[in-house]
Amino acid sequence: xxxxxxxxxxxxxxxxxxxxxxxxxxxxxxxxxxxxxxxxxxxxxxxxxxxxxxxxxxxxxxxxxxxxxxxxxxxxxxxxxxxxxxxxxxxxxxxxxxxxxxxxxxxxxxxxxxxxxxxxxxxxxxxxxxxxxxxxxxxxxxxxxxxxxxxxxxxxxxxxxxxxxxxxxxxxxxxxxxxxxxxxxxxxxxxxxxxxxxxxxxxxxxxxxxxxxxxxxxxxxxxxxxxxxxxxxxxxxxxxxxxxxxxxxxxxxxxxxxxxxxxxxxxxx
Amino acid sequence: xxxxxxxxxxxxxxxxxxxxxxxxxxxxxxxxxxxxxxxxxxxxxxxxxxxxxxxxxxxxxxxxxxxxxxxxxxxxxxxxxxxxxxxxxxxxxxxxxxxxxxxxxxxxxxxxxxxxxxxxxxxxxxxxxxxxxxxxxxxxxxxxxxxxxxxxxxxxxxxxxxxxxxxxxxxxxxxxxxxxxxxxxxxxxxxxxxxxxxxxxxxxxxxxxxxxxxxxxxxxxxxxxxxxxxxxxxxxxxxxxxxxxxxxxxxxxxxxxxxxxxxxxxxxx
Numbered sequence: 001x002x003x004x005x006x007x008x009x010x011x012x013x014x015x016x017x018x019x020x021x022x023x024x025x026x027x028x029x030x031x032x033x034x035x036x037x038x039x040x041x042x043x044x045x046x047x048x049x050x051x052x053x054x055x056x057x058x059x060x061x062x063x064x065x066x067x068x069x070x071x072x073x074x075x076x077x078x079x080x081x082x083x084x085x086x087x088x089x090x091x092x093x094x095x096x097x098x099x100x101x102x103x104x105x106x107x108x109x110x111x112x113x114x115x116x117x118x119x120x121x122x123x124x125x126x127x128x129x130x131x132x133x134x135x136x137x138x139x140x141x142x143x144x145x146x147x148x149x150x151x152x153x154x155x156x157x158x159x160x161x162x163x164x165x166x167x168x169x170x171x172x173x174x175x176x177x178x179x180x181x182x183x184x185x186x187x188x189x190x191x192x193x194x195x196x197x198x199x200x201x202x203x204x205x206x207x208x209x210x211x212x213x214x215x216x217x218x219x220x221x222x223x224x225x226x227x228x229x230x231x232x233x234x235x236x237x238x239x240x241x242x243x244x245x246x247x248x249x250x251x252x253x254x255x256x257x258x259x260x261x262x263x264x265x266x267x268x269x
Numbered sequence: 270x271x272x273x274x275x276x277x278x279x280x281x282x283x284x285x286x287x288x289x290x291x292x293x294x295x296x297x298x299x300x301x302x303x304x305x306x307x308x309x310x311x312x313x314x315x316x317x318x319x320x321x322x323x324x325x326x327x328x329x330x331x332x333x334x335x336x337x338x339x340x341x342x343x344x345x346x347x348x349x350x351x352x353x354x355x356x357x358x359x360x361x362x363x364x365x366x367x368x369x370x371x372x373x374x375x376x377x378x379x380x381x382x383x384x385x386x387x388x389x390x391x392x393x394x395x396x397x398x399x400x401x402x403x404x405x406x407x408x409x410x411x412x413x414x415x416x417x418x419x420x421x422x423x424x425x426x427x428x429x430x431x432x433x434x435x436x437x438x439x440x441x442x443x444x445x446x447x448x449x450x451x452x453x454x455x456x457x458x459x460x461x462x463x464x465x466x467x468x469x470x471x472x473x474x475x476x477x478x479x480x481x482x483x484x485x486x487x488x489x490x491x492x493x494x495x496x497x498x499x500x501x502x503x504x505x506x507x508x509x510x511x512x513x514x515x516x517x518x519x520x521x522x523x524x525x526x527x528x529x530x531x532x533x534x535x536x537x538x
Binding site: 004005006007008009010011013014016017018019020021022024025028069072073076077079083086087088090091092094095097098099100101102103105106107108109110112114115116119144147201202204205207208212222225226229230236239240243246247250251254 | 274277278281282284285286288289291292295303304305344345347348350351352354355363366367369370372373374375376377378380381382383384385387388404407408411415465469471472475476485486489490493501504505508509512513516520524
């Protein structure tokens with residue numbers, strides 16, 4: 001048990017398959033095709049700032065919508081008896097176990113001009129509306145795919161909140177809304193924070209949802225990276241530079257979120 | 270309030286399940302239409318099972334998931350033991366690197382591994398395929414095993430191992446008879462996580478698979494790119510059914526064992 005060597009196989013694996021690949025991303029980002037040092041590719045990323053802004057914007061909207069839907073839902077779930085809670089939670093999480101390509105494909109077929117939604121609207125004399133290949137469809141796909149990632153962490157923090165704290169709040173004169181705002185919300189903040197990161201990170205870097213639901217016109221950072229490595233635009237150095245910038249953005253956001261979590265959480269308490 | 274929350278819950282479940290049910294319904298459609306049911310047929314299921322590409326990639330997916338999750342579990346458990354005995358600074362460094370594949374967007378992990386494999390493929394004369402996929406799947410699985418096993422050591426009495434040796438176990442016996450049963454829940458949940466993530470992974474597989482060896486999600490993706498085929502609907506229906514059966518069984522077993530625990534406790538009282 002005191003033998004540290006037992007970790008050696010993993011340490012070798014970790015260096016070769018986690019550390020070295022990341023270093024290679026950095027290497028390719030700062031070199032040109034001949035392997036000479038250059039800042040060109042990192043500077044080139046600025047050309048795509050519009051795509052970065054769009055990705056951050058759409059991912060942020062999706063995250064907010066997920067939060068707005070999930071928070072009341074998690075609260076409602078904690079009100080059920082224990083057995084009902086676990087059953088309900090299973091029912092809510094079940095769609096997540098389907099591959100996300102299939103879930104996105106489902107929306108692709110439903111949102112199309114000849115899709116089922118437009119057909120139903122047609123019966124009432126509305127439409128057809130262009131729903132597929134819009135930014136709205138991309139946001140919808142993000143919300144649909146990542147909603148459980150928001151529900152689960154919020155629920156698991158909320159369910160641990162001591163019921164007597166809530167009772168104490170109402171005994172001391174809080175009405176139900178005030179109890180939620182002043183007691184439940186601050187206590188559930190860690191769950192909200194991890195929910196936000198769990199939705200935002202995959203949403204900002206997706207390339208499937210944007211491609212299947214957004215058509216060609218709504219490129220996101222993920223599409224841009226994919227195009228440099230496997231697409232027509234093949235340019236490994238630029239792809240590495242974009243990946244590096246994406247990584248930095250996400251690390252920054254996570255640092256900010258952690259900051260917020262520690263400080264404000266404590267202040268609010 | 271009670272009624273309102275039930276309506277809300279119903280709406281969210283409606284949102285989560287309608288796309289899946291639409292997929293399922295149209296898997297029985299006689300035509301390729303996605304809006305009008307023209308008749309009932311099992312044709313698409315028969316076509317699905319005769320589709321060699323799908324069957325082959327399904328087989329690939331299962332083999333890779335089994336090998337990757339078992340390897341990752343052994344590698345990760347051994348690593349957790351070693352890391353647990355490390356000094357503070359090396360431990361922090363190793364854990365930070367281990368966390369990288371978890372916090373990093375999947376696309377960056379996929380791209381970084383692809384860069385590594387491209388580099389070696391050119392020099393060592395191998396092609397993208399089974400082995401690159403397997404290595405990638407092990408790489409993104411091990412961190413989850415480590416993160417599941419590490420907390421178990423914290424919960425375990427550190428002197429348990431020494432006590433076992435004092436009572437006559439050699440170090441191998443002490444590990445397999447005393448330590449391993451203690452950390453087993455963590456090892457098992459790490460294994461289950463690795464297995465399901467491996468089955469479900471698309472993004473990393475997409476960047477590390479070759480043309481001759483693909484996993485099911487990668488095949489599904491290329492199917493959705495081509496044209497609409499109700500075979501995808503049939504496949505979704507089967508996957509959904511499998512997921513439902515597995516989750517319900519898991520829930521029933523868990524509840525039974527919990528009830529048994531309660532019973533045993535009750536008898537003691």
